[in-house]
Amino acid sequence: MTEWSDWYRHEDPTTWVLPTILRARAAEHPDRDYLRYGEGPWLSYGEVDAAVDRVANALRARGIGPGATVSTFMPNSIENVITWFGILRSGARQCPINVAYRGDFLSWAINLPEARTLVIAESLLGRLEEVAGELPLLERVISFADGAATGAVPADFAAEDLAALTDGPDGDPGVEIAWTDDARVMFTSGTTGRSKGVIKQHASDYFSARTYNEVCGVTADDTFFTCLPLFHSNAQVLAVYPAMVAGARIALVDRYSARRFWDQVRECGATLLNTVSAMNYFIWNTPPSDADRAHSVRRIMAMPAPKDIYFEFEKRFGIRFHEGYGLTETGMVSYVPPAAGPRPGSCGTAAPGFEVFVVDAATDQPLPPNTPGEIVVDMKLPNTVMRAYAGMPEKTAEDFRNLKLHTGDLGRIDEEGYLYFMDRVKDYIRRRGENVSSMEVERIVEGFPGVLEAAAIGVKADEGASSEDEILVCVVADDSGAPDPHALLEHCARRMPYFAVPRYIRMVGHLPKTPTERVRKVVLRDEGLGTDYYDREVSGPALDK
Numbered sequence: 001m002t003e004w005s006d007w008y009r010h011e012d013p014t015t016w017v018l019p020t021i022l023r024a025r026a027a028e029h030p031d032r033d034y035l036r037y038g039e040g041p042w043l044s045y046g047e048v049d050a051a052v053d054r055v056a057n058a059l060r061a062r063g064i065g066p067g068a069t070v071s072t073f074m075p076n077s078i079e080n081v082i083t084w085f086g087i088l089r090s091g092a093r094q095c096p097i098n099v100a101y102r103g104d105f106l107s108w109a110i111n112l113p114e115a116r117t118l119v120i121a122e123s124l125l126g127r128l129e130e131v132a133g134e135l136p137l138l139e140r141v142i143s144f145a146d147g148a149a150t151g152a153v154p155a156d157f158a159a160e161d162l163a164a165l166t167d168g169p170d171g172d173p174g175v176e177i178a179w180t181d182d183a184r185v186m187f188t189s190g191t192t193g194r195s196k197g198v199i200k201q202h203a204s205d206y207f208s209a210r211t212y213n214e215v216c217g218v219t220a221d222d223t224f225f226t227c228l229p230l231f232h233s234n235a236q237v238l239a240v241y242p243a244m245v246a247g248a249r250i251a252l253v254d255r256y257s258a259r260r261f262w263d264q265v266r267e268c269g270a271t272l273l274n275t276v277s278a279m280n281y282f283i284w285n286t287p288p289s290d291a292d293r294a295h296s297v298r299r300i301m302a303m304p305a306p307k308d309i310y311f312e313f314e315k316r317f318g319i320r321f322h323e324g325y326g327l328t329e330t331g332m333v334s335y336v337p338p339a340a341g342p343r344p345g346s347c348g349t350a351a352p353g354f355e356v357f358v359v360d361a362a363t364d365q366p367l368p369p370n371t372p373g374e375i376v377v378d379m380k381l382p383n384t385v386m387r388a389y390a391g392m393p394e395k396t397a398e399d400f401r402n403l404k405l406h407t408g409d410l411g412r413i414d415e416e417g418y419l420y421f422m423d424r425v426k427d428y429i430r431r432r433g434e435n436v437s438s439m440e441v442e443r444i445v446e447g448f449p450g451v452l453e454a455a456a457i458g459v460k461a462d463e464g465a466s467s468e469d470e471i472l473v474c475v476v477a478d479d480s481g482a483p484d485p486h487a488l489l490e491h492c493a494r495r496m497p498y499f500a501v502p503r504y505i506r507m508v509g510h511l512p513k514t515p516t517e518r519v520r521k522v523v524l525r526d527e528g529l530g531t532d533y534y535d536r537e538v539s540g541p542a543l544d545k
Contacts, residue, residue, distance in 0.1 A: 004337070004352045007214055008207070008381060016179040016206035018241065019056075019089040022049050023172075025247050032220075034244070036251045036268065037078045045247075048082065050170065055086025058168030062140070064117055065175060066091035069185060071115040072231075073097045073106075073124050076254050079144050079162060080230050081240060083119050086165070088183055088202075091175040095185040095197070096231040102127045105195070107134040112197045113185040113390045116140065119162065126150030132157075179203040180383050185390050186233055188328050195514075197390035198328045203383040208233070208331030209241040211351050215335045216272060216299055216322055220247035223296075225270035227256040233328055234274055238301065258282055266295045273300055280306045284313055293318040304421070308443075310344040324348055325375075325421055327407055329386040329399070333377050334419050347411075347419040353380050357404070358413050361425070364402045367412075374425055375411040376404040410437075427521055429458035429469050436471065436500045438521075441492075445473050445502075448491045450483035452476045455511050455519045456502065459528050472504040472533070474511060474524055482507050485534040505534040 015021070022045070025034070030046030043051075064070060070087045072094060074080040087094040097109045099121075106127055110118060117140045120128060125143060132154035141153045144162035153159035183202045187195045212218070226239040230252075243250035251268035253260075256279055265273065275283070280302055297319055305321040306313060314321060325347030326332035334356055336348035350356040357366050358373040367373040379385050385405050388396045399406050410422045422437045429436040441456040453476045458469030477483060485505040492501045512523040 004349070005214055006352060007210070008353050011210075013179050013203055013381070013383075016210075017177050017181075017202045018085065018183065018205065018244070019052070019177060021206070021244055022052065022085060022089075025049075025244060029247065032247065033249050035078065035081060035240075036249070037076065038253055039267075040078070042249070043078070048085070051082045051166065052085040052089050053170055053172060054168040055082055055165045056089035056168075056173040056175070057171065058165040059086060059090040059092065060173050060175070061168065062117075064090055064092050066181070068092040068117070069095050069113045069115045070117045070119065071095040071097055071110050071113070073099065073101075073118060073120040073128075074144075074230070075099050075121055075123075075146065076230050076235075076252050077121075077146065079146075079166075081252070082166065083162070084230070084236075088177070089175065090173060091177055091181070093182040093184060093199075095187075096236070098187065098231045099124065099229065103130060107131040108195065109187055109197070110135055110138060117142065118157075119144070119165075121146040122149035123147055124150065125152060129154055177202065179206070182387065184236075186236075186328050187231075196392060196395060199387045199390055201383045201387055203381075204331060204385060205237045205241060206245070207353060207381075207384045208237040208326075209245045211332060211335075211353070212238050212242045212301070213246050214352065215324070215338070216301060217338070218242060218246045218248060218272065222246065222248040222271045223269050224248060224250040225253075225265050225268055225273045225297075226250070227253045227261070227264070228274060228276065229255075233331070234276060234303075237331065238274055256282065258286055261286075262291060262295060265297060266291075269296055271296050271298060273297055275300055275302045277304070280313065281309075283317075284309055288316065292316055304347075305344060307344045310342065314342075324351070325411075325419055327409075329407075330354075330377050330405060331385070336418075343418060345420060346414075347421050349417050349419070353384055354378065355380065356413070356419055358411055358419075364404075369415045370412050372410055372412050372422055375407045375409045375419070375421070377407060378404045424521075427457070429456070429471055431458070431469050431471060431499050441471065441473065441496070441500055441502065444492055444495050445475065445488065447495075448483055448488050450477055450480050451488070452478040453511060455521060455524055457521050457524050459504065459525070470504065471500070471502040472506060472524075472529060473502045474506050474508045476508055476511060486539065489536055501536070503536045504529060505536075506530060506532065 026045040026049035031044050033042035034045045035043045070092050084094050095113045114137055119142045122143050122145050129151040141157040142160045179202050183205050184200045185197045224239050224243045226235045228235040240250050300319050301322045305323045324332045324335035333354045334348045335351050336343050355378040357376050359376050361374050408425050410425045412420050423439050427438045438456040442454045445454040455474045459472045512520040
């Protein structure tokens, strides 16, 4: 097994604070380009550092500092980054909110971390108006113009314009910030319940950024590009922050666009970018052209990398995939070592500072190689995973039981120590004495013509049936029309073990999703079979067993 560098043993963790890192980079090379949004001009490290001072001083003048939480409800922008950094330099902690949130999702994300100040884009003010009466702790709303106002700041709150913050006094606000202090409250996707507010310390965020640079070989000559949203850890601590740590550049855009993606990448001179989930397929499905290699990108951190087109993708675009595994609670805890060569499907080995185990859910005892179990994480250095869930002490205790962070993910570790993610524990299906990965079932179903997307869940069959599950796949058809369920099941039978072939097919108009576009299988399980479904036991294909 390839061993990682133990760089963290040789650094002073008291310097692992974002505002401190930014100040150091601005002192070292104040005129070096650091930050850009869209087609706008590059801002230097010195310019960003000075702008952050002004925001931090303005926040301090309003009584906002250590112990406070400032929520941000903003799309990608320069203002977003400067506000984020300014909140941290004031000593407060930032809580970025998904810009798709509204209604109960939005009020929950503001109330849970007890935010009294909200910075919001004017295009999202209509959402705030909808829940104004459900925010008992919120006091101040700071808005900024981003194109089209959808409402006004409700009269319940003190209203200000972001210009009042960005025009604050120059100079260091003089706040002492420790590496153990809280930096962020970042919300999880909430696929199995209410979204949880993960409290991350400064040390944890630095550790994620620094480890990323170590794995990907990032230097000051690199240019990051991200179209991922700044309310997620990926864009924050796997793009914007690593660029700062390395003294490199970061170019932001508002969102992924199949039509503009490679033009944006080329125009900013990107050498490194991150992708998530279906984004790799969106890129792959663009028509091949002579421009496929007309770019400077050589490394893509893909989470996960597309197993079925892994080598074809690398060859077509002239890149190298890096792959790893992590959570909002932990940051990235494993990577495939670059020196080890490609391992499609593997999440790699434990990253510096972490130990990763697969354990029996009932006993927490480590399992033998290649035995599926829950992935748990231990840290070799304090303060490098989350401190707690905001407002959820019982959930914090549950997930930290036996002094290790329980991820809720199912995986296995092979004889060489390589981790393989298999599914969410609650989404794994037990059928006919075998464990079945819902993700693997979905991957094969989604490969059938006419299927736009699919979600596999375990359901109880007829009354009196065994305690184990039958497999139901909820299928959303594409514009070509609903696929024939008999033919779809024959497709499955040819490509998966008999025990993994679904018994039931149900056509649905859409899948219930979180605002971060993850399927809420808890809703599908509550719905069960319903009344309109196709049952293979009645009219499906015969299977070899």
